[in-house]
Ligand SMILES: *[C@@H]1O[C@H](CO)[C@@H](O)[C@H](O)[C@H]1NC(C)=O
Ligand SMILES: *[C@@H]1O[C@H](CO)[C@@H](O)[C@H](O)[C@H]1NC(C)=O
């Protein structure tokens with residue numbers, strides 16, 4: 001396991017390549033002793049060692065250490081090194097000593113100590129783990145069950161942060177479709193804010209799955225709360241929007257998106273705002289926590305609706321992907337009342353129909369007035385000539401009677417036909 005060190009750190013690489021490092025050291029430094037490893041909190045891994053035995057009193061001891069793949073090289077006088085590492089893989093630290101901070105100067109051979117991942121089937125550990133820190137006040141983590149985990153696995157999540165002082169268990173496990181999650185309160189004093197990460201372990205109560213570790217930096221995956229629009233007003237043909245940032249966030253740490261809808265244009269207009277300020281705005285400048293944005297050329301006699309969302313930016317945070325929820329929308333201006341339109345739309349046909357009916361009715365009356373019933377000259381003659389035409393009248397009556405009976409029989413036949421058809 002131990003072999004002579006060939007230190008080819010980044011800046012030592014040139015020396016190694018030029019053959020400087022290959023010359024046999026005249027006086028070999030002895031290796032460090034008693035290198036051991038332990039885990040604190042959930043995944044703070046601590047390596048400790050003792051100085052080499054029989055070190056020269058003329059030597060001021062410095063220790064170099066790096067991970068197996070020569071990553072994260074460190075030279076320090078302390079005899080320990082601690083790192084936060086998710087313990088899902090085997091991790092090895094290599095430690096050696098030398099008499100100066102100069103890497104090329106006669107280093108000792110290094111010794112190595114590894115820490116193994118937890119026991120269990122790697123395919124049973126949870127996957128697609130992610131956490132979002134909402135509003136800097138609570139963290140919500142979610143994951144998918146491992147391929148080889150039984151479907152009725154009862155998960156638990158433990159979390160640790162320096163400000164909490166101890167490991168805590170998350171109580172609010174929930175299911176959301178395929179995903180399982182847990183949310184816990186996490187408010188961190190500003191002094192601690194960017195110093196430490198949150199360490200997380202997900203395992204199951206029965207101990208059947210392989211525990212999963214994660215380190216969540218507090219400078220990423222932050223979802224701010226929604227901003228709050230305080231004021232909308234017109235000035236010189238421009239629309240000004242004033243809003244309050246979500247609590248706990250500095251305005252220089254946020255970017256903004258302002259969505260603007262106007263009743264005359266169909267599609268919303270979206271402004272991406274990196275620095276929100278209103279120039280030449282005379283009043284309401286005093287409020288420090290109030291942010292302002294100007295939308296140019298807006299007509300006051302239309303209905304204007306605005307809403308805003310925010311996200312963290314790269315000045316203060318490591319990522320800028322998570323938008324907050326939208327703020328409440330706020331409107332200004334006038335628009336022909338839409339309910340008025342709806343009622344008009346309902347009322348107009350009714351009124352029209354009524355008008356037509358009335359019109360028809362009057363038309364009939366009008367017809368009577370315009371075309372009065374033509375007087376029947378026969379009637380007049382009848383009256384004039386009395387009973388003279390009695391015979392013809394009788395004949396006519398008979399004729400009508402015959403016609404009626406014929407009609408009746410017709411309808412009987414028709415009904416019977418119908419009956420037949422329906423059978
Ligand atoms: C290594 O550890 C053993 C036992 O803890 C101790 O006796 C020994 O002195 C240590 N070696 C050094 C060089 O400190
Ligand atoms: C320490 O340094 C002094 C002066 O440079 C030298 O005389 C002495 O031999 C050195 N001691 C050892 C143990 O190398």
Ligand SMILES: *[C@@H]1O[C@H](CO)[C@@H](O)[C@H](O)[C@H]1NC(C)=O
Nearest residue numbers: 015100101102103104105106
């Ligand atoms: C390291 O030592 C070499 C020679 O021993 C010297 O040339 C080089 O400048 C030193 N580097 C530093 C950073 O002191």
Ligand SMILES: *[C@@H]1O[C@H](CO)[C@@H](O)[C@H](O)[C@H]1NC(C)=O
Nearest residue numbers: 150151152153154205206208
């Ligand atoms: C999970 O808990 C439920 C109820 O507490 C229990 O019935 C079930 O057997 C548990 N699942 C496992 C894998 O232990």
Ligand SMILES: *[C@@H]1O[C@H](CO)[C@@H](O)[C@H](O)[C@H]1NC(C)=O
Nearest residue numbers: 135136137187225226247248
């Ligand atoms: C955000 O957190 C603060 C306290 O830090 C709280 O007062 C506020 O209500 C929270 N906002 C939301 C939207 O949860």
Ligand SMILES: *[C@@H]1O[C@H](CO)[C@@H](O)[C@H](O)[C@H]1NC(C)=O
Nearest residue numbers: 259260261268305306307329
């Ligand atoms: C703007 O209009 C779009 C599409 O009609 C809608 O989804 C959105 O909520 C509106 N936004 C505002 C601030 O009214």
Ligand SMILES: *[C@@H]1O[C@H](CO)[C@@H](O)[C@H](O)[C@H]1NC(C)=O
Nearest residue numbers: 134135224225226324325326
């Ligand atoms: C954001 O919106 C979602 C979905 O509407 C809601 O469940 C959640 O509570 C909101 N978050 C905040 C901080 O208001």
